Amino acid sequence: MISTMNEQNLRLSILDFVHVYKHSNPTESLNNTTEVVGLADQLGYTRYWFTEHHNTTSQISTSPDLLSVHAASHTKNIRVGAGGIMLPNHSPLKVVENFTLLEALHPGRIDLGIGRASGTDGLTALALQRSHERAIANDFPDQLNELLCFFSRKFPMDHPFAEISPPGDETLVPDIYMLGSSQGGVRFATEKGLGFVFAAHLAPKLAIPVLHFYKNNFNPSAYMKEPKSILAIGVIAAETEEEAKYLAGPLELTWTRMATGSRDLSFPTLEEASKYVYTPQEEAVRQYNKDRFVIGSAANVAEKLKRMANEALVNEIMIADFYPDQASRLKGYRLLAEEFDLKSK
DSSP states (O other): OOOOOOGGGOEEEEEEOOBOOTTOOHHHHHHHHHHHHHHHHHHTOSEEEEOOOOSOSSBOOSOHHHHHHHHHHTOSSSEEEEEEEEGGGSOHHHHHHHHHHHHHHSTTOEEEEEESSOSSOHHHHHHHHOOHHHHHOOOHHHHHHHHHHHHHTOOOTTSTTTTOOOSSOTTOOOEEEEEESSSSHHHHHHHHTOEEEEETTTOGGGHHHHHHHHHHHOOOOSSOSSOOEEEEEEEEEESSHHHHHHHTHHHHHHHHHHHTTOSOOSOOOHHHHHHOOOOHHHHHHHHHGGGGEEEEEHHHHHHHHHHHHHHHTOSEEEEEEOOSSHHHHHHHHHHHHHHHTGGGO
16 A cells, blocks of 8 residues: 655645736746745745646637746656647657757756647637647557657657657656556556646546556656656635635636536636625536545645645646736745745755
């Protein structure tokens, strides 16, 4: 039986969607990210990842590799990377080339999280992949094998790509993680010996069993000798419970709208969320979504995150960033860094 983690060693990381708030613009959002990743570096957060989403006006995290270049160049210690690269949208060779360059620029600080979905709608996936066949293909296992073989330089001799040489050598490899919100991605992580991140904000009830499966079935590899697992969850931390609940209003309304098929998926303002009147159906969805997030005073959030980490057998929590504005983001991350004494780790 695997022992529980030591609460004193629990690490915190951040997953940035690069939200474009109402009455704001992409440039301001990117400036906000620069400020937050710099603060996270100073406060002792472990890693800072960027999502990949397309065809949305409320996020500008379309290129996590480019955002990682920017974040790494503005920090000194924190690991940066993709959470993740949606592999169906990309050539495995190009992903390897980009992350080899990142690893060469910032040795030992780069992470590559790999997702199996496109991170967008079907039409946009077609526009990205430029092929009807590619858009409907289910060849992720082949894509992942290609990516790992390009990194390791160990294609079978008769493979058509065996003669292709990415830049550098096999030492320029980031830490590689599979992303998952179901029982699918974890099997690639265990079989290939990769790290694993479970998105509990997408499937909270599956988090513990899937993360236990990962720890109990991990096969060591050239990429990772021991299992490395992370639990990702939406977090809103503030000085008081009341303030946190107020700050979580836009998050709760957004996720309720997504679940009920609303066409309005823009991130509402605090004022809009506070005045919104939920229908009975919407209120039921809102309550159902409670397990997707950890909302409260910094002390109570810290207590719950420690309990979740113990139950999930992880020593790292990745905070999915859904704060409603820049001021609450900065304050929330400072409060949690103090609660966890991150600078001492």
